[in-house]
């Protein structure tokens with residue numbers, strides 16, 4: 001079901017009225033008594049992570065409404081049966097109308113590009129922070145709990161690894177600063193307005209339907225492409241830089257569990273594996289999955305690149321009751337299978353984010 005709202009509709013100043021009973025619609029989410037069927041608003045539901053989340057929600061019998069401007073997401077990713085509102089999360093009237101009648105919201109829409117933030121600081125801020133405030137504002141008016149995507153980018157370059165949630169926050173990009181801003185405004189939503197939230201700081205998520213230009217794990221798609229086509233790969237530096245690669249199904253599990261853990265204390269949790277993977281090991285594993293031996297060229301290191309990023313998963317595992325995360329090789333096998341199937345669902349975008357290490 002697709003609704004494209006005309007501009008005149010937006011101009012009609014859709015009044016966002018406060019619901020009379022606090023959390024009347026969403027109370028089952030807090031009481032722990034599962035409803036037969038809930039309706040969730042997923043912003044960014046046509047994107048990489050959002051499309052996997054929507055599939056999981058629909059798969060367990062819930063209803064899904066997606067708000068997405070299709071800027072990096074694709075309509076081909078829309079899960080069958082979901083309602084799609086093509087609109088901008090930066091438009092408060094659109095967000096407020098999209099929030100109507102939902103039991104919970106997962107806010108994933110963002111311009112997930114550090115490089116875009118350098119080129120268009122204010123434009124990305126409008127989506128990444130103002131858009132998030134629009135979501136929180138509509139949620140408090142509609143009495144809806146919100147789980148939102150934060151990012152490991154809020155930590156910047158840390159000396160002490162693994163990075164626990166309590167580590168100092170030193171974002172090195174406008175993107176990271178805006179994600180930190182989301183966490184601060186979620187706190188305001190809880191303290192001032194009584195709106196339950198939960199922030200999840202994703203590390204490097206990977207899986208099928210990820211854009212190869214993703215700054216997080218696009219390197220995986222690049223390696224898969226090169227090795228599948230019989231080519232070599234280039235790595236900036238010595239290949240010993242490490243990342244915490246978390247498979248998308250583990251992120252979805254955290255988001256689903258998070259819908260029950262949202263609270264007015266605005267908790268924030270890492271979503272990571274706690275396993276450091278070097279870019280060199282990643283290339284070798286991708287090559288093995290593609291049935292090739294790895295031929296790697298090493299270039300000069302890239303200026304400003306973070307050397308190591310590793311999350312501490314203990315707190316989120318305890319709070320959300322998560323199991324062991326998917327192994328790297330197992331996850332890569334799914335990505336390679338998706339690439340070999342012709343990347344179903346991925347739209348070519350004009351993004352130009354630089355992936356790490358390659």
Ligand SMILES: NC(=O)c1ccc[n+]([C@@H]2O[C@H](COP(=O)([O-])OP(=O)(O)OC[C@H]3O[C@@H](n4cnc5c(N)ncnc54)[C@H](O)[C@@H]3O)[C@@H](O)[C@H]2O)c1
Nearest residue numbers: 044046047048049069071072073088089109110149205216
């Ligand atoms: N992928 C990762 O490794 C990773 C890591 C940390 C945080 N995150 C965060 O997770 C979330 C999802 O990321 P993803 O990797 O799925 O990215 P993605 O680009 O695939 O998904 C983002 C979605 O938001 C939509 N969108 C962008 N601007 C919009 C706007 N103004 N209005 C409405 N929709 C808009 C896009 O069309 C897309 O469908 C983002 O908030 C991102 O910052 C991702």
